[in-house]
Amino acid sequence: MRFLFKTSYLQDIRLVKHGGQAFWYGALVLALLAAPWLASEYWLAQLTFVLIYGVVGLGLMLLSGFTGLFSLGHAAFLGVGAYTEAVLAGAGWPFPASFAAAALVAAATGVVVGLPALRVRGIYLAIATLAFAFIVVEVFARWESVTGGNAGKQVQALRAFGWRADADVPFYFVCLAVAMLATLAILNLLRSPTGRAFVAIRDSEVSAQSLGIHLARTKTLSFAISAALAGLGGALYAHKLKFLSPDQFDILQSIDLLLMIVIGGIGSVHGAFLGAIFLITMPQAIAIAKDVLPPALGQAPGLQGTVYGLVLIGFVLFEPLGLYGRWLKLRTYLQIFPFYRRGMFRRQKSFLKSDRLR
Amino acid sequence: MTALLSVNDLSVRFGGVRAVDGVSFDVEQGEVFTLIGPNGAGKTTVFNLISRLYTPSAGRIVFAGAPLLDRAPHEIAGLGIARTFQNIELFENATVLQNLLIGRHTHRRTGLASELFFTAKARAAEVAAREAVERVIELLELQHHRDAVVASLPYGARKVVELARALCTEPKLILLDEPSSGLNVEESDDMAFWIDDMRRELGITVLMVEHDMTLVSKVSDRVLAMNHGQMLALGSPAEVQRHPGVVEAYLGEPA
Numbered sequence: 001m002r003f004l005f006k007t008s009y010l011q012d013i014r015l016v017k018h019g020g021q022a023f024w025y026g027a028l029v030l031a032l033l034a035a036p037w038l039a040s041e042y043w044l045a046q047l048t049f050v051l052i053y054g055v056v057g058l059g060l061m062l063l064s065g066f067t068g069l070f071s072l073g074h075a076a077f078l079g080v081g082a083y084t085e086a087v088l089a090g091a092g093w094p095f096p097a098s099f100a101a102a103a104l105v106a107a108a109t110g111v112v113v114g115l116p117a118l119r120v121r122g123i124y125l126a127i128a129t130l131a132f133a134f135i136v137v138e139v140f141a142r143w144e145s146v147t148g149g150n151a152g153k154q155v156q157a158l159r160a161f162g163w164r165a166d167a168d169v170p171f172y173f174v175c176l177a178v179a180m181l182a183t184l185a186i187l188n189l190l191r192s193p194t195g196r197a198f199v200a201i202r203d204s205e206v207s208a209q210s211l212g213i214h215l216a217r218t219k220t221l222s223f224a225i226s227a228a229l230a231g232l233g234g235a236l237y238a239h240k241l242k243f244l245s246p247d248q249f250d251i252l253q254s255i256d257l258l259l260m261i262v263i264g265g266i267g268s269v270h271g272a273f274l275g276a277i278f279l280i281t282m283p284q285a286i287a288i289a290k291d292v293l294p295p296a297l298g299q300a301p302g303l304q305g306t307v308y309g310l311v312l313i314g315f316v317l318f319e320p321l322g323l324y325g326r327w328l329k330l331r332t333y334l335q336i337f338p339f340y341r342r343g344m345f346r347r348q349k350s351f352l353k354s355d356r357l358r
Numbered sequence: 359m360t361a362l363l364s365v366n367d368l369s370v371r372f373g374g375v376r377a378v379d380g381v382s383f384d385v386e387q388g389e390v391f392t393l394i395g396p397n398g399a400g401k402t403t404v405f406n407l408i409s410r411l412y413t414p415s416a417g418r419i420v421f422a423g424a425p426l427l428d429r430a431p432h433e434i435a436g437l438g439i440a441r442t443f444q445n446i447e448l449f450e451n452a453t454v455l456q457n458l459l460i461g462r463h464t465h466r467r468t469g470l471a472s473e474l475f476f477t478a479k480a481r482a483a484e485v486a487a488r489e490a491v492e493r494v495i496e497l498l499e500l501q502h503h504r505d506a507v508v509a510s511l512p513y514g515a516r517k518v519v520e521l522a523r524a525l526c527t528e529p530k531l532i533l534l535d536e537p538s539s540g541l542n543v544e545e546s547d548d549m550a551f552w553i554d555d556m557r558r559e560l561g562i563t564v565l566m567v568e569h570d571m572t573l574v575s576k577v578s579d580r581v582l583a584m585n586h587g588q589m590l591a592l593g594s595p596a597e598v599q600r601h602p603g604v605v606e607a608y609l610g611e612p613a
Contacts, residue, residue, distance in 0.1 A: 009488040012455075013481065185474045192473035192480055193459075193466040193487075196452075200460045203449035210409055211527060212435030212464035221470070267451065 002335070015187055032176055036169045046284070048172050050276045051179040052236045057260050057272030058186050059229025064258070065267040066190065067222040068202030069117055072126040073133025074257045077227040079140060079249030081106045081234025083147055086155045086244055095160040095174075099235050106231025107224040109136075114223030118216045133254055140246035152245035155238045165239075175236050182229055186269060189225075198222055259308065263315050265324030274323040282308070361420075362387045362563050363408070363531055368417035369587075370407060377403045378414070379587040385531070390557060390564040392574050394598070395584035396607055401567040402444055403587075405533050408565075409434050409441050422530065436464045438530035442520045442537065444567075450509045454500060454519050455491065457508060461526030462487040494525045497559075498552060514545045521552065525560070532556065534566035538573050546573060553577045571599065583607070 004011070004018060016022045031038070035047055056078055064070050081102040088098035116128045140147045147153055157166035158174065165171045189195040197218050200208035209215055238244055256279060264275025286307055290298040297303075319326050325345075333340040361384035368381045378400045385391045393401040406412045408419060410431040419426040421437060429437065440461075449457050465487065472480045495501055498518055503511060508519060517537065524532055537553065538546040550573050556562045568574050574581060575595040583590040583604045591601035598604055606612075 009485050009492075010481075012488070013484050188474055188476040188480075191484070192468060192476070193463055193483075194470060194473050196456060196460045197463060199452050199456065200449050200463075203451055204447045206411065207443065207447035207449070208460070209411075209431050210435060210441050211461055211523070212432055213460075214430075214432045 013191060015184075015191075029180075036172055041168060044168055044172055046280050048168070048175050048240060049280045050273070051172075051175040052233050052240060053257075053260065053276035053279055054273040055179050055182050055236070056230050056233035056257060057264065057276050058182055058269065059226040059233070060257055061261050061264075061266070061269065061272045062186060062189075062198065062229070063222055063226035065261060065271065066195065066202060067198040067219065069219065069222065070122070070126045070258070071113075071129040071226070071254075072251075072258065073113070073129035073131075073136070073254050074226075074230055075249040075251075075253035076129075076133040076136035077106045077110060077230035078234040078237060078253065078257075079136060079244075079246075080109050080227075081231025082238040082244055082249070083140060083153070083234075084231070085235035085238045086153050087146060089156045089159070089239075095158050095165075099232065102235035103228040103231045106234065107228035110223040110225075110227025110230075111220055113227070114220040117219055117223060130251065130254070133249075133251065137246050137250055140249065147244075147246070150246060152243055155242050155244060157242075158239045171239065175240075178232060178236060182232065183269065183273075186229075190269070194218075194221070259312055261322075263311065263322050265322030266320075268321075268324040270327070271322050271324045274327075278311075278323065282311075360387055361385065362422060363565065364420040365404070365408075366418040366420070368404070368407060368414050368419065370403060370412055370414045376587050378407065381417075381584070381587070381589055383582050383589070383592060385563060385565050386579075388557060388561060388563055389579040390553060390566070390577050392578040392581045392595075393565070393567045393584060394569070394571075394574060394581055394604075395590070398586075399584040399607075400587040401584055402535055404584075405441065405535055405565075405567065408533060409439065435527050435529075438528075439533065440524035440527045440529035440531075441533035442517075442524050442535055444535040444539070446513075446516050446520050448508045448516055448520055448523070451507065453505050453507055454503045454511070454522075455505060457519060457523050458491040458494060458526045459487055461523040462490060464527055465490070490528075491526055494522045497525070497555070498522045513540050514542070517541060517545075517549070521549075525556070525562075529562060531563045531565060534564060534568075536567055536569065538568060538570045546570060549573065550576045571595075575599075 002018065002020060006012065011017070016025065036044055039047060056074070059077070060071065060074050084102040084105045085098050088101055089095070093101070113129060113132050117125050120128055141150050143149070157164055158171060165174055197208065197213045200211065200213055201215060201218055205215060241248075260275035260279045261271060262275070263278050264273070265271030283304060286304050290303070292298070315322055321328070329345055332344065363385040365384070366382050368378055369376065370378045381400070381404060383391070393404060395401055403412065407414050408426070410426070410429065414427070421439065426434070426437075449460060452460075466483070468480045468483050495504060498521065500518060500522055503515055503519065508516060511519065517540070521534070521537065534553070538549050541549060553564055553566075554577055557564060578595050580593065581595045581598040582592045583598050583601065585607040590603045590607060591598045
């Protein structure tokens with residue numbers, strides 16, 4: 001068990017709180033940097049996907065996990081970023097410029113979608129974003145001169161000022177840099193007034209407003225940042241897949257993204273990446289399981305959907321805080337061994353119970 | 359003395375119900391002014407009108423010499439009016455410290471860019487906000503709850519946290535909606551003590567809604583009794599308690 005003796009307010013503000021964290025996050029960064037030499041080509045590609053989905057997940061986590069606005073159409077922002085990147089890269093823009101443009105176009109789309117969000121909330125907002133996503137996919141399919149329609153669109157390799165990242169390893173490093181910078185930016189935001197304003201809106205709009213938070217502006221900002229991150233993820237996604245078609249950004253993709261943050265752990269930055277790991281490795285795990293399972297079960301159609309559904313139900317029922325919540329409990333168990341007791345994380349029903357009468 | 363808050367002939371109708379009907383009163387700088395009245399008298403509605411959650415059908419509200427009704431709801435805190443809620447409205451899934459830091463929102467000086475990169479300016483602003491918050495924590499003796507998540511706190515502590523959050527905005531006028539409801543005798547005594555402290559040490563004017571007449575008599579300078587949205591009596595706590603209209607509103611007509 002670690003005891004922190006705080007002697008300065010900066011200790012609470014700093015991102016790395018103690019030596020243990022510095023060690024483990026440092027080790028993680030080193031492992032990620034060394035991954036191209038440690039992992040096979042196949043697993044490196046999977047890791048690249050984890051980073052891409054992690055960036056998109058960060059955006060959705062900011063919107064749903066921290067601002068409390070649920071979006072069932074986040075794949076549309078992913079698509080807007082992907083097509084913007086594909087079109088601009090095709091037009092010969094260098095990567096930094098097209099990448100920034102992808103984020104900006106997605107953010108602008110996010111603002112447009114964010115406007116109805118000022119009037120509706122909860123399930124109605126989810127439905128509004130869902131409807132928006134259908135419109136966007138329809139635009140991808142019909143605007144053939146730009147998007148190539150249902151026939152799809154080839155994406156050129158990532159290029160910037162004479163440098164090309166068409167091989168897997170350079171592209172992996174681009175994704176790693178983007179994921180790390182995006183994480184850092186989100187962490188910075190969350191320890192600043194803007195991030196706290198998001199949390200305030202999630203927990204109580206009326207008191208957020210009475211404390212001077214402009215609800216419309218803050219919600220729109222959350223939508224814009226979230227969509228921008230989805231757009232960045234989309235741009236990387238376009239280069240990774242090298243081929244785009246409208247059906248990649250349909251409702252199933254949106255549900256996958258939401259599933260990712262719920263399973264990862266809603267309301268935690270870790271959750272975005274843990275969810276991405278789950279989302280990417282699950283199909284592989286199911287493919288491996290298919291060989292082991294008896295043919296009647298293993299070859300049954302819809303196995304993947306069933307497993308996803310079961311896992312989601314399991315998390316909602318038993319671990320609403322997702323993989324990150326599970327990890328927190330495991331860590332506490334190890335830290336205070338053997339004093340962990342059941343129900344340590346259970347919320348007390350303390351309403352109307354007074355401090356001194358307990 | 360000058361009136362800090364002046365409410366003039368204020369009325370609001372919800373459909374056919376006149377929730378507040380022609381209410382006028384002045385709150386002087388530095389006093390504790392209490393609204394009392396039976397349930398449904400319109401006390402909380404007056405609060406919601408002052409914090410601009412509702413728009414009145416008629417009447418004027420003037421705060422520190424400027425009309426309040428021209429302002430948007432989110433601008434009220436910046437003018438120096440903070441409030442608490444009858445059914446505690448804290449940010450449940452955040453820690454006490456985070457709740458109080460959100461209370462510093464009107465004092466933010468950083469923009470989005472400096473926050474994304476967490477520049478030296480953002481860092482300095484965070485430390486300054488923390489120092490301001492720590493002064494409130496010390497005043498209200500919240501040290502041992504500092505890092506607790508609000509959802510895990512008992513009711514009495516939440517009341518204090520909500521008061522602390524309102525104080526973090528550094529208000530000129532604080533609106534307390536039933537500060538002692540749900541508190542035990544001892545906690546209620548503490549509350550009376552803090553209300554007195556706020557006025558004496560911080561120079562904050564207090565407008566509150568309260569049912570506990572012991573607390574009301576202990577801290578209030580003036581009391582306004584309301585019933586069915588209308589004013590019944592205005593005066594010192596003792597005067598208002600003796601007023602026949604007030605007695606009738608609470609106990610019914612004498613047999």
